[in-house]
Amino acid sequence: MSIKIKCRLDRGVGTNGDPGFRLDVDLDLPVAGITAVFGPSGCGKSTLLRCVAGLEKKARGMVKIGPRVWQDDHTFLPVHQRALGFVFQDGLLFPHLSVLENLEYGLKRSDADRQTIVMDEVVELLGLEKLLARGTTDLSGGERQRVALGRALLTSPDLLLLDEPLAALDRSSRRAIYPYLERLRTDFTLPVLYVTHALDEAARLADHMVLLEGGQAVNSGPLTEMLTSPAPGLAHGDEAGAVLPAWVAGFDREFHLARLGFEGGELLVADTGLVPDQEVRVRIHARDVSLTLEPAGGSSILNILPARVLALIPDSPARVLVRLAVGDSVILAAITHRSATALGLEVGRDVHAQIKSVALL
Amino acid sequence: MSIKIKCRLDRGVGTNGDPGFRLDVDLDLPVAGITAVFGPSGCGKSTLLRCVAGLEKKARGMVKIGPRVWQDDHTFLPVHQRALGFVFQDGLLFPHLSVLENLEYGLKRSDADRQTIVMDEVVELLGLEKLLARGTTDLSGGERQRVALGRALLTSPDLLLLDEPLAALDRSSRRAIYPYLERLRTDFTLPVLYVTHALDEAARLADHMVLLEGGQAVNSGPLTEMLTSPAPGLAHGDEAGAVLPAWVAGFDREFHLARLGFEGGELLVADTGLVPDQEVRVRIHARDVSLTLEPAGGSSILNILPARVLALIPDSPARVLVRLAVGDSVILAAITHRSATALGLEVGRDVHAQIKSVALL
Amino acid sequence: MLAPEDLTALVLTLKLATISTLVLLVLGTPVAWWLAMTRRRVRPVVDALVSLPLVLPPTVLGFYLLLFLGPDGPLGRLMIAAGGRPLAFTFTGLVIGSVIYSLPFVVQPIRDAFMATGHAPLEAAATLGASPRDRFFTVAVPLARRGFLTAATLGFAHTLGEFGVVLMIGGNIPGRTQVLSIAIYNHVEALDYGRAHLLSGGLLAFSFLLLLAVHFLNRRFPVVRV
Amino acid sequence: MLAPEDLTALVLTLKLATISTLVLLVLGTPVAWWLAMTRRRVRPVVDALVSLPLVLPPTVLGFYLLLFLGPDGPLGRLMIAAGGRPLAFTFTGLVIGSVIYSLPFVVQPIRDAFMATGHAPLEAAATLGASPRDRFFTVAVPLARRGFLTAATLGFAHTLGEFGVVLMIGGNIPGRTQVLSIAIYNHVEALDYGRAHLLSGGLLAFSFLLLLAVHFLNRRFPVVRV
Amino acid sequence: AFPEQVHVAVAANFADCLDQLGTAFEESTGHELIVSQGSTGKHFAQIKAGAPFDVFFAADSERPALLEADGLTVSGSRFTYAVGRLVLWMPRAEPDSSTSVVEVLKSPGYRHLAIANPRLAPYGLAAKQTLISLGVWVELEPRLVMGQSVGQTWQFVATGNAQLGLVAQSQFAASENSSGSWWDIDADLHDPIEQQAVLMLSAAENAAAKMLMDFVRGPEARLIIETYGYTVPED
Ligand SMILES: Nc1ncnc2c1ncn2[C@@H]1O[C@H](COP(=O)(O)OP(=O)(O)OP(=O)(O)O)[C@@H](O)[C@H]1O
Ligand SMILES: Nc1ncnc2c1ncn2[C@@H]1O[C@H](COP(=O)(O)OP(=O)(O)OP(=O)(O)O)[C@@H](O)[C@H]1O
Ligand SMILES: [Mg+2]
Ligand SMILES: [Mg+2]
Numbered sequence A, B: 001m002s003i004k005i006k007c008r009l010d011r012g013v014g015t016n017g018d019p020g021f022r023l024d025v026d027l028d029l030p031v032a033g034i035t036a037v038f039g040p041s042g043c044g045k046s047t048l049l050r051c052v053a054g055l056e057k058k059a060r061g062m063v064k065i066g067p068r069v070w071q072d073d074h075t076f077l078p079v080h081q082r083a084l085g086f087v088f089q090d091g092l093l094f095p096h097l098s099v100l101e102n103l104e105y106g107l108k109r110s111d112a113d114r115q116t117i118v119m120d121e122v123v124e125l126l127g128l129e130k131l132l133a134r135g136t137t138d139l140s141g142g143e144r145q146r147v148a149l150g151r152a153l154l155t156s157p158d159l160l161l162l163d164e165p166l167a168a169l170d171r172s173s174r175r176a177i178y179p180y181l182e183r184l185r186t187d188f189t190l191p192v193l194y195v196t197h198a199l200d201e202a203a204r205l206a207d208h209m210v211l212l213e214g215g216q217a218v219n220s221g222p223l224t225e226m227l228t229s230p231a232p233g234l235a236h237g238d239e240a241g242a243v244l245p246a247w248v249a250g251f252d253r254e255f256h257l258a259r260l261g262f263e264g265g266e267l268l269v270a271d272t273g274l275v276p277d278q279e280v281r282v283r284i285h286a287r288d289v290s291l292t293l294e295p296a297g298g299s300s301i302l303n304i305l306p307a308r309v310l311a312l313i314p315d316s317p318a319r320v321l322v323r324l325a326v327g328d329s330v331i332l333a334a335i336t337h338r339s340a341t342a343l344g345l346e347v348g349r350d351v352h353a354q355i356k357s358v359a360l361l
Numbered sequence C, D: 001m002l003a004p005e006d007l008t009a010l011v012l013t014l015k016l017a018t019i020s021t022l023v024l025l026v027l028g029t030p031v032a033w034w035l036a037m038t039r040r041r042v043r044p045v046v047d048a049l050v051s052l053p054l055v056l057p058p059t060v061l062g063f064y065l066l067l068f069l070g071p072d073g074p075l076g077r078l079m080i081a082a083g084g085r086p087l088a089f090t091f092t093g094l095v096i097g098s099v100i101y102s103l104p105f106v107v108q109p110i111r112d113a114f115m116a117t118g119h120a121p122l123e124a125a126a127t128l129g130a131s132p133r134d135r136f137f138t139v140a141v142p143l144a145r146r147g148f149l150t151a152a153t154l155g156f157a158h159t160l161g162e163f164g165v166v167l168m169i170g171g172n173i174p175g176r177t178q179v180l181s182i183a184i185y186n187h188v189e190a191l192d193y194g195r196a197h198l199l200s201g202g203l204l205a206f207s208f209l210l211l212l213a214v215h216f217l218n219r220r221f222p223v224v225r226v
Numbered sequence E: 001a002f003p004e005q006v007h008v009a010v011a012a013n014f015a016d017c018l019d020q021l022g023t024a025f026e027e028s029t030g031h032e033l034i035v036s037q038g039s040t041g042k043h044f045a046q047i048k049a050g051a052p053f054d055v056f057f058a059a060d061s062e063r064p065a066l067l068e069a070d071g072l073t074v075s076g077s078r079f080t081y082a083v084g085r086l087v088l089w090m091p092r093a094e095p096d097s098s099t100s101v102v103e104v105l106k107s108p109g110y111r112h113l114a115i116a117n118p119r120l121a122p123y124g125l126a127a128k129q130t131l132i133s134l135g136v137w138v139e140l141e142p143r144l145v146m147g148q149s150v151g152q153t154w155q156f157v158a159t160g161n162a163q164l165g166l167v168a169q170s171q172f173a174a175s176e177n178s179s180g181s182w183w184d185i186d187a188d189l190h191d192p193i194e195q196q197a198v199l200m201l202s203a204a205e206n207a208a209a210k211m212l213m214d215f216v217r218g219p220e221a222r223l224i225i226e227t228y229g230y231t232v233p234e235d
Helices: A045-053 A099-108 A119-125 A141-153 A171-188 A199-205 A223-228 A337-343 B045-053 B099-108 B119-125 B141-153 B171-188 B199-205 B223-228 B337-343 C004-037 C043-055 C058-069 C074-081 C091-117 C120-127 C132-143 C145-161 C164-170 C180-189 C193-220 D004-037 D043-055 D058-069 D074-081 D091-117 D120-127 D132-143 D145-161 D164-170 D180-189 D193-220 E012-029 E040-048 E062-069 E101-106 E122-133 E137-143 E150-158 E169-174 E207-217 E219-227
Strands: A002-011 A021-030 A034-038 A060-065 A068-071 A084-087 A159-163 A192-195 A208-213 A216-222 A241-252 A257-262 A265-270 A279-285 A289-292 A303-314 A319-326 A329-336 A350-355 B002-010 B022-030 B034-038 B060-065 B068-071 B084-087 B159-163 B192-195 B208-213 B216-222 B241-252 B257-262 B265-270 B279-285 B289-292 B303-314 B319-326 B329-336 B350-355 E005-011 E032-038 E055-057 E079-084 E086-090 E113-116 E144-147 E164-168 E181-184 E193-199
Touching: A002 A045, A021 A045, A021 A208, A034 A045, A034 A199, A045 A060, A045 A084, A045 A159, A045 A192, A084 A141, A084 C120, A099 A119, A099 A141, A119 A141, A119 A171, A141 A159, A141 A171, A171 A192, A171 A199, A199 A223, A208 A223, A216 A223, A223 A241, A241 A265, A257 A279, A265 A303, A289 A329, A289 A337, A319 A337, A319 A350, A329 A337, A329 A350, B002 B045, B022 B045, B022 B208, B034 B045, B034 B199, B045 B060, B045 B084, B045 B159, B045 B192, B084 B141, B084 D120, B099 B119, B099 B141, B119 B141, B119 B171, B141 B159, B141 B171, B171 B192, B171 B199, B199 B223, B208 B223, B216 B223, B223 B241, B241 B265, B257 B279, B265 B303, B289 B329, B289 B337, B319 B337, B319 B350, B329 B337, B329 B350, C004 C043, C004 C091, C004 C132, C004 C145, C004 C180, C004 C193, C043 C091, C043 D145, C043 D193, C058 C074, C058 C091, C058 C164, C058 D180, C058 D193, C058 E150, C091 C132, C091 C145, C091 C164, C091 D091, C091 D145, C120 C132, C132 C145, C145 C180, C145 C193, C145 D043, C145 D091, C164 C180, C164 E150, C180 C193, C180 D058, C180 E040, C193 D043, C193 D058, D004 D043, D004 D091, D004 D132, D004 D145, D004 D180, D004 D193, D043 D091, D058 D074, D058 D091, D058 D164, D058 E040, D091 D132, D091 D145, D091 D164, D120 D132, D132 D145, D145 D180, D145 D193, D164 D180, D164 E040, D180 D193, D180 E012, D180 E150, E005 E012, E005 E040, E005 E207, E012 E032, E012 E079, E012 E150, E012 E169, E012 E207, E012 E219, E032 E040, E040 E062, E055 E062, E055 E207, E062 E193, E079 E122, E079 E207, E086 E101, E086 E122, E086 E169, E113 E122, E113 E150, E122 E137, E122 E150, E122 E164, E122 E193, E137 E144, E144 E150, E150 E164, E150 E169, E164 E169, E193 E207, E207 E219
Parallel strands: A021 A216, A034 A192, A034 A208, A084 A159, A159 A192, B022 B216, B034 B192, B034 B208, B084 B159, B159 B192, E005 E032, E005 E055, E113 E144, E113 E164
Antiparallel strands: A002 A021, A002 A060, A060 A068, A208 A216, A241 A257, A241 A279, A241 A329, A257 A265, A289 A350, A303 A319, A303 A350, A319 A329, B002 B022, B002 B060, B060 B068, B208 B216, B241 B257, B241 B279, B241 B329, B257 B265, B289 B350, B303 B319, B303 B350, B319 B329, E055 E193, E079 E193, E086 E164, E086 E181
8 A cells, every 4th residue: 555646747848948837747546644755945845745636637646545536537536526735835725704713614524434633732732722713815825824734634534645734733742743643644544745845844754755956856765764765855955864763672761761662772861751662763964973992981871782884974075974883773963074084983983872862753 | 233123013902802912022133144033934024024124014013123213103215215125035036027027126126226136146145047037926936935035135225024935845945045145144134034934944044043932032142042942942852953153264175174163162073165264154953962071082973072061951851951151152052851961961061062064153 | 655566567567676686696696607607618608798798788688678579570480380379568578578687686796706705615525525406505604795786786786777679579558568767768758757756755865775674684794704 | 881980989998988987997006095095983984985986976976077077067177267177078078977976996906906905014114225115016906906806897898888977068079078888878779789789799799708718817827715 | 141059949759741841841941850859748848947049849739828828939930830649559450340349349359558648749639539539548547658749659669568549640650560450540639639830039030040941831741741641731
């Protein structure tokens, strides 16, 4: 079972010989989980989502969500018959309806027996209580985006298309919404196409990632691979880092820490209310990993793991990315060439990876 | 010389007794530099900018930009006579004009002898070459924001009001624009009010910061203080960190590193084309700082500085923020309570701060 | 104060204006919608055709309608073939005439309003599961509200004052086709200025109050700006 | 083929329609703008007043205008006092009559278009240094283009077919105030159906082509959706 | 004398005839006629509002008399230039002289009888008087349709929407379509349809206007007027 999106669309040929914009992608995405769509401004992310939704009548290709064919050479299911939720980049709330009526619009039009997502929950989660009776024209930018997200969720769709739904939100509002989006993935196994500019957000939420450039999918694959692979993509600069699946192995109750097991060892992280055996994901930024030859004592760094150098990938004139095997897992460390030379790093060398901070995703 | 903004505005009283929204701020901002306006969704950031611009006719108070009074009890300069540039949260391009005509709209209406910002530069910087002949209705979200920013810049204003101008842009487009915004500050001493949700962005660009909540300015001050002060504000969680002014003291040409001097020592950072004596700002995230009792050898961490504990600020059940004096500067370290206990940290204790990565802003 | 035949005319006029306006809205809306949404090449042709009834003098238009509705005209033959009677000098005929003559006033404002709304809100509705019909009624129409208001106002007012066409195909039968505008006209022609003033004044006052109510309601529930 | 007096009427009609449309746009635009932007309490009143000329039968409206413009009417006295002549039975009088009668068709579509645009683009223009006047002409008017087009179409077409008012205050003087609509009407009255058909057909064909051109141009340069 | 212009307001039913009179007048005098055709009621209102008419050919005698009473005319200039004749017309019937007018009117074989509005048009008043005289008014009232003028009445009948109409004799002269059956109405059944002309006071010094008045009373004009189906009273 997978989501197949094969799509080709020519956007108006530009003036003075400019060939215009062409989207041409052929994607095969897992049906479960969140797929981040990533790429520079104008690369075609919104266009891709529109094609999947059926809003681009001229798009040729195929859209299959698991067993359901939304579009192929013979079929073109109209938009309203595709069970999808769409959050547009600019919200597109109905100006003639109140916030509540906007929320109800999709709700009323979805099968009652499929309604897995309920109003009260959405309202509370998105902090919309005070807005319900308001009109939509004088909402703030972030309020508008929250309402649009809620409206789309309430259709209890088969596929959620989100076009930068959190871009206008501050970090804490975003943080509050993440777990909910994750629940969509885990509890409802609702597939999500998620356009975002923030790699943090992608790393936090996504299982899969598509990298668009100039209308083409230059790379696509599971998030963990995408983030550590040396292929064209994301394993560069400050964004580089690994995402590891882990589980809660135990607790240090005194200091409110949790021990996470992963394929290759254990990590100590702040306990934010984890439960034993819970499955979690952790992100280890390359820049948060330092290397020593001997395990250092008397340091505030709790996580020191034995590791072996797999590869040295020059990243910039000053910096090198070190791929490290920690047990069966791969993590990255970003260090200066100077340190690499000073430590005499080479492939196969055993070192200790000091992980200053572990982001629990 | 300063920017004085004293402003009070009641937004439509809500239905069912909800008192509606009230903006009530009294700010005194330095005339030079970028002021970040920060706060949760719906706290009044956009409204504040609208008041300063004179778009809210009902706002009472005072707006003074240096010697020029834009508004007080007797004066209300109409919007078009205030020399300002405004980038709206939703762009608001003119749909009947091409991209080029949009850019020219403001340009043509500003005094020729004040035009310090030129078309070609803006077009190139914002990557608008290919868009110039296009209409504005089918631009992508990011393209639209770039055009709106260019249009505002080209008025060569006395004050720039930016409402999340980069929210729809990917990191690399943003990175390309930062230096330009910085040049506005340094070369043109153009004051900027900058609404953003991204603390990174604020830290990178801003000198000053205003923290809004529920229509009130709960805190405001120089960025460096705001980021390290224990007062209500930002010195929390992952965002905590210090911003230090520094200068280029020398180079390690072999490894493409630069030595930065600051009040309290030296830091090694990647040389991204710095020039001797250049003034720069560095951001040291609290979570990038680890503490050891003895300077550790054989480590990839280059920057190890002697420091003294100034304060221990519990940040979460698991984590504590350590305010450190490094020479005359203050930096923060985020470590676990467990490490703090293990190291026996207390106020006045001498430690070594290992700084894994230094973000050059 | 009002003569009984004037009262009859008044009632008839209101009935005619109300029914015509309703018919105009029902017929004009799909035309306006088609004009706003189609990308066909023929659109400008239809656009032009819709405005055409305006350019003929009403009486002349009425004359041609008389030919069209009459026993030798296409519609007349059809009616007779269908076992009915020609529609001239009937209330139905009046409605047909008023509708044709006022069509441009109704179609164009609604078309403009549909166009101003654009496709985006409809697309949003589609993604929320609304069928084309559903989104037409729940999104397109409410958002074009101001256009409908203008259309209804112009259509209603124009039918009130409508005269030439109605005069021609109505046959001025008191109680059946003699509407107020004709009654007033007759008073003027017959030099009975007093009654003309009275009726005109009454019509103006009544219309003013009606329009005022409409505009006031519209202000109370302002149409939002898209 | 065309009789000389019909030709005169045609020229006069085009002149009247063109001038009236221009005057209507010039007068109607500020009214529409005021109606779209004001938050005054009197707005609904003005809104209602603007539609009022429609509800009177044109001949009756013409009759009252005649009283108003004539030597004993307020404007007539004024003109005479100012050393001029009353405006009844002059071309100027026709223009006044046409303008009053067609005003609603012009004001309402433009008003709707201004309203649909809303304040936001104007605010953006203001922050770019455009004065109220400047932004009116460079932002509000171009964005309301479709409204202007509808207004001009309805206004022009309505003046072409305009009849009752013109007949009354013009006096049907060949070469001075006898417009084409009256000429056609006269032919019909005089049972000269051949000439009536010819003129009607010509008027229709001409108007159709004109409207087609307008709508076609409008399609070539589509008004963007805000 | 220099060629002068005479501005004439004429009732619609007489316009065609005046056209021909005008041609003859212009040929014989060199003066020029400007003709404004319209309904007499409108002309009356316009004249009172200062319309620049020199001569008024009304459709009735009432309006000229009123103007005279108001002192707007050259006294003594009012005269009857034509007397109209009423005809019952049934365009879709075979010519048939055996049936009487009353029989035709009373027959159930038609739906609408068109007459001119008695309040507005002299022909309408005459039609009403005729129907009353024939004792069928009350019976026929539900079947009546009324035109604002006799011209419009003609159109109701000519287009077949009304099967029967009381129209003016003069209209047959003007129209090519005069098929079917018609019956002249006995002039005794109604008051005479007198159409009067007056010279406006403002034209008292207009020699050409006076000449026109004289011309219309003259024998040449009389001939033309009679060919249009009017009778002209002896002076
Ligand atoms: N006419 C109005 N009536 C009542 N409340 C209003 C009105 N206009 C705006 N508001 C409210 O004022 C508050 C401030 O809005 P503002 O747009 O300034 O927020 P913001 O800080 O820019 O938020 P965001 O980051 O989401 O853009 C919001 O809660 C908004 O809903
Ligand atoms: N009608 C059109 N004619 C020509 N180009 C078009 C048209 N519509 C869209 N485009 C172009 O297609 C490209 C893709 O647009 P799209 O909105 O998909 O970008 P995006 O990846 O979502 O960008 P952003 O992150 O800025 O929102 C853009 O360069 C846009 O300008
Ligand atoms: Mg986009
Ligand atoms: Mg905002």
